[in-house]
Amino acid sequence: MRLIRQILLRMLTTAVTLIGVAVIVFVVIRVVPGNPIAMMLPPGATDEDVLRLTALYGLDKSLPQQFLIWAGGVLHGDFGTSITSRQPVLALVLDRLPATLELSIMALVIAVLIGGVVALTGTRSRDSGIEAAIDIGNGIALSIPDFLWGLILILLFGVLLPVFNISGRITPSLPLNFVTNFYLFESILRGRPDLWLDLISHMFLPSLALAIPLSAIIGQVLKQSLKETMHLDYVTLSRTKGYGENHVILREALPNAILPTLTLVGVQFTFLIGGTVIIERLFSYEGLGNLAIDAVINRDLPLIQGIVILFAVIFTAVNLVVDLLYAVLNPRLRHG
Amino acid sequence: MADGRGTIRRRAGLRLWLAGGWLALLALAAILAPWIAPADPLAQDLLGGRLPPIWVRGADPQYLLGTDSLGRDVLSRILWGARIALIVAALAGTATALIGATLGLLAGFLRGWVDLLISRLIDIWMAFPPVLFSILLIAVTGPGLGPIILAIVVIDWTRFARVVRAEAMAQGAMDYVASARVAGRGRIGTMLREILPNVVPTIVVLLTLEMGISVIVEAILSFVNLSISTDQPTWGGMIAEGRTSIHQAWWVLVFPLIALFLTVLSFSQLGEGLKDRFDPVLR
Numbered sequence: 285m286r287l288i289r290q291i292l293l294r295m296l297t298t299a300v301t302l303i304g305v306a307v308i309v310f311v312v313i314r315v316v317p318g319n320p321i322a323m324m325l326p327p328g329a330t331d332e333d334v335l336r337l338t339a340l341y342g343l344d345k346s347l348p349q350q351f352l353i354w355a356g357g358v359l360h361g362d363f364g365t366s367i368t369s370r371q372p373v374l375a376l377v378l379d380r381l382p383a384t385l386e387l388s389i390m391a392l393v394i395a396v397l398i399g400g401v402v403a404l405t406g407t408r409s410r411d412s413g414i415e416a417a418i419d420i421g422n423g424i425a426l427s428i429p430d431f432l433w434g435l436i437l438i439l440l441f442g443v444l445l446p447v448f449n450i451s452g453r454i455t456p457s458l459p460l461n462f463v464t465n466f467y468l469f470e471s472i473l474r475g476r477p478d479l480w481l482d483l484i485s486h487m488f489l490p491s492l493a494l495a496i497p498l499s500a501i502i503g504q505v506l507k508q509s510l511k512e513t514m515h516l517d518y519v520t521l522s523r524t525k526g527y528g529e530n531h532v533i534l535r536e537a538l539p540n541a542i543l544p545t546l547t548l549v550g551v552q553f554t555f556l557i558g559g560t561v562i563i564e565r566l567f568s569y570e571g572l573g574n575l576a577i578d579a580v581i582n583r584d585l586p587l588i589q590g591i592v593i594l595f596a597v598i599f600t601a602v603n604l605v606v607d608l609l610y611a612v613l614n615p616r617l618r619h620g
Numbered sequence: 621m622a623d624g625r626g627t628i629r630r631r632a633g634l635r636l637w638l639a640g641g642w643l644a645l646l647a648l649a650a651i652l653a654p655w656i657a658p659a660d661p662l663a664q665d666l667l668g669g670r671l672p673p674i675w676v677r678g679a680d681p682q683y684l685l686g687t688d689s690l691g692r693d694v695l696s697r698i699l700w701g702a703r704i705a706l707i708v709a710a711l712a713g714t715a716t717a718l719i720g721a722t723l724g725l726l727a728g729f730l731r732g733w734v735d736l737l738i739s740r741l742i743d744i745w746m747a748f749p750p751v752l753f754s755i756l757l758i759a760v761t762g763p764g765l766g767p768i769i770l771a772i773v774v775i776d777w778t779r780f781a782r783v784v785r786a787e788a789m790a791q792g793a794m795d796y797v798a799s800a801r802v803a804g805r806g807r808i809g810t811m812l813r814e815i816l817p818n819v820v821p822t823i824v825v826l827l828t829l830e831m832g833i834s835v836i837v838e839a840i841l842s843f844v845n846l847s848i849s850t851d852q853p854t855w856g857g858m859i860a861e862g863r864t865s866i867h868q869a870w871w872v873l874v875f876p877l878i879a880l881f882l883t884v885l886s887f888s889q890l891g892e893g894l895k896d897r898f899d900p901v902l903r
Contacts, residue, residue: 297743304744315760427888428881429836431843435859435877443866455808562840566863576752577844580759588756596747 298600305596310351313585364586373590383453384463384571388557390487391494399502407509407533425500430559432492434566441489449486451568458482490567494559498552505548509541543614550606552598636893639886650702657696661853665691670869686871688861697853698879704854708838709831712772717827720780729811745778752889754837758806758846767792772834780826787819821898825891839880855880
């Protein structure tokens with residue numbers, strides 16, 4: 285019963301958050317100076333044309349009315365029509381979403397790999413010069429945001445030592461007969477190394493830029509909780525049983541040390557997804573973030589609205605998944 | 621463990637000195653920019669575009685760090701750009717701290733519906749992608765120094781509010797607060813006289829970190845061409861220009877990037893160093 289009540293409460297607060305986001309975006313973008321309708325009409329359009337189109341997009345109604353019409357549409361899966369491209373917002377957004385998801389997940393995988401290796405190495409050689417060096421490296425990696433890492437990586441591996449692509453998602457001259465927009469996922473499933481190698485060459489630097497700060501956080505927190513676990517009695521016991529250091533760290537300490545890291549990774553993963561906006565711009569990667577910035581520059585109100593809501597949905601969904609995972613993995617909460 | 625602590629303190633001390641040193645140098649350069657900048661940061665030299673820094677062949681000794689595609693002096697632009705960066709850092713950081721800490725203090729100490737309201741707002745704010753939100757706000761307000769500071773405050777107040785709220789809650793549960801109340805101090809009085817002094821160290825640390833974040837936000841907004849007007853040299857604007865000509869003139873990107881990197885690193889190291897200083901366990 286308690287679990288059900290908690291889940292219901294959680295869903296309620298999530299709904300309040302999403303409605304709050306929708307209201308704020310709605311109000312903020314309607315304060316935008318400059319008439320988006322006038323911008324989309326050719327020169328020489330009459331005032332009548334402007335009025336007709338304003339009515340078509342519902343911009344002649346009062347703000348609360350506009351919101352209710354929009355919210356009603358959203359509940360039916362209709363996010364309105366983009367002003368610049370005149371296509372349904374939902375279709376445009378879903379078209380770009382896979383690119384951003386693939387980039388974020390690749391970044392998450394890289395961050396977990398680097399962070400894990402760093403934490404394990406630090407624990408293996410604790411209280412030595414290596415651990416001190418790891419701490420300093422972590423400190424720097426944490427202080428510098430993804431945007432700057434992106435620029436540094438562009439310089440190092442795009443210009444100085446040009447081994448990776450620094451622009452776009454895939455080489456346009458390749459045969460792009462994809463069924464879905466999950467290019468990377470699909471090309472791996474179809475066993476097309478010519479495609480996925482090219483995709484990875486494009487995605488590696490932007491995802492690494494997103495991953496570096498997160499990997500430092502994972503490294504730091506996981507190392508800390510590993511160190512604490514290493515002092516516990518059961519770990520000492522397994523050591524007296526004659527198990528080697530690697531076994532003790534990986535098999536005994538790690539499963540118990542992973543929980544605090546998990547909650548943290550959840551929150552930080554939402555920051556990482558938020559970071560894709562500028563990183564996609566920096567690497568001309570055709571994802572949601574790049575679409576968002578174009579939408580803001582073009583004053584494409586329905587599109588901006590749809591993208592921000594989608595980001596908010598992703599953020600809250602990630603938090604929800606992490607909380608559920610935590611409940612599943614933590615025995616104390618499961619039986620509480 | 622005494623030795624271990626000694627090393628931590630020494631390292632923290634060095635860190636504070638290096639970070640503080642760079643920021644002091646930068647502040648000095650920013651103040652003196654009109655006198656020490658070798659050239660007018662806006663003066664174009666169309667025949668001297670994309671000249672490399674002086675240690676590279678084909679350079680003009682007049683331009684120490686080279687010129688950009690319009691022939692503007694990179695060094696002078698970095699020095700003038702430092703002004704904008706530090707002004708944004710100081711003003712936006714302080715304003716964010718004031719507003720965020722006030723809301724956090726109110727929520728954490730008064731509890732009840734005030735806390736409920738502020739916590740809900742924080743939840744909503746955390747569901748926004750911050751970079752997109754700031755770009756959106758600048759698109760609404762139009763570019764300029766004021767709008768940038770406003771955007772940073774509007775987006776980042778939660779950083780202070782969240783931490784200060786938690787800290788005020790923890791402090792509020794302590795005995796000394798209860799005894800102050802028993803001694804006849806009012807609620808607001810207790811909040812300002814008893815709780816606030818105890819959360820100031822945290823606020824100072826967060827403020828230092830926020831200054832670094834502000835510098836980055838300004839650079840990101842300049843990068844998407846939404847910052848201050850184009851006739852003000854900014855690091856972000858220089859980086860945006862450098863990104864497009866990266867294969868022809870690396871120095872247009874590299875030097876402002878180094879300045880930005882060191883500044884952001886210094887602010888955050890200063891914050892971390894102060895955190896260690898304020899931490900009673902390490903002290």
